[in-house]
Amino acid sequence: MSSETRPANGDTRTFLGAIIRNPFELGAIAPSSKAVARLAASVVPVTHGAVVVELGAGGGVISDAIRERLPPGGRQLAVELNDDMVRHLRRSRPWLEVIADDAGDLEKLLGRAGVTRVDAVISSLPWTLFDEQRQKHILDGVSAALALGGRFSTVITLSAMPSRRFRRFRGLLNHTFATVGTMGPVWLNVPPALVFTASRSHSDPGE
Template sequence: MTTRTPARGLPVFLAAALRQPHLVGAVAPSSRDLGRQLATVVPRQGSPVVVELGPGTGAVSEVIDRRLPPGGRHLAVEINPRMAEHLRRRHPAMSVLCGDAAELGTLLAGADAARVDAVVSGLPWSLFGEDLQRRVLAQVCAALGPRGGFSTFAYRHAARLAGAQRFRALLDACFDEVIVTRTVWRNLPPALVYVCRRPIERGAGA
């Protein structure tokens, strides 16, 4: 079985990974198969507001855009300025906010999007300490509407590590429902997707 990864944007991804490995946390852009699993929280109807955290070179952004209905809005929060500029060129219909996901509420307020319908994350949670994991998840829960959905992933080989187990427990504290998908083998490395719904207000601060 071969693993498909997008070639476009790969030089930008590799440059960012070499310069800031603590912020990228991946060996290759996400595959389309992983993107499709992550995008299941994106509503297909109405005028939803969807936020993507850590879009990198936009591999998952393309999948989100294909699923998003014509009246939808796609915002992307990217901390790396070079990647943010790359995204603006490649995805002119997507609003790119260059900043830290831990300041999501402030970034969304500046974009006139205080409440959103879905959050799709490509952040490297396993590289974050517990405090940062809690802060970002608290921001996500505060931004999501009561029926909002959140999706993110973990690499299969690292799912049993202490940091990954801690993050999994935080998801259970933050959301009423957390579903773990089957392994997405067509990704490098293979990954599991967490599909979370109905944020609990006390969530990450509990």
């Protein structure tokens, strides 16, 4: 069943149930809107054979937007820690390679999947629930996984932006990536959100 015909209320019910059981694991009050999902997925390249990894796939709204953009021959993986969401994604989206684990172990997880470099990483992780050390560890893993010229996007709600942990996260983005930008805001998302984008340099001296 395509994302156009799949009932969205099934995703929402599963997501809300998971929030009730594990509110600090998901860190959101509702799934991302389709408008936010399209913005987040805009970093997906249209080149044949592109590899895209999603961190914190949740109910699968962004997964659907990635699939719609990913060209034939591409590979799409999703890392999700919450057990309810993992079961839901595997049941509702059998085409998605779901990895049931912690995004902080990205290098190890990709190695197990036979992936050495990815072209895009897309995240809806709850960054402001993480301390600075964990934020840095995950971002370092994303940067290491990205191919030169690879792009990263992450959803940030406007309500999270006044927090000290967001300001630390914003500083880490600037420190980790060659370029950082924003798209949005999307006011009809619950709550309203921005999408931050970042990319590695095409001439990274570390390579």
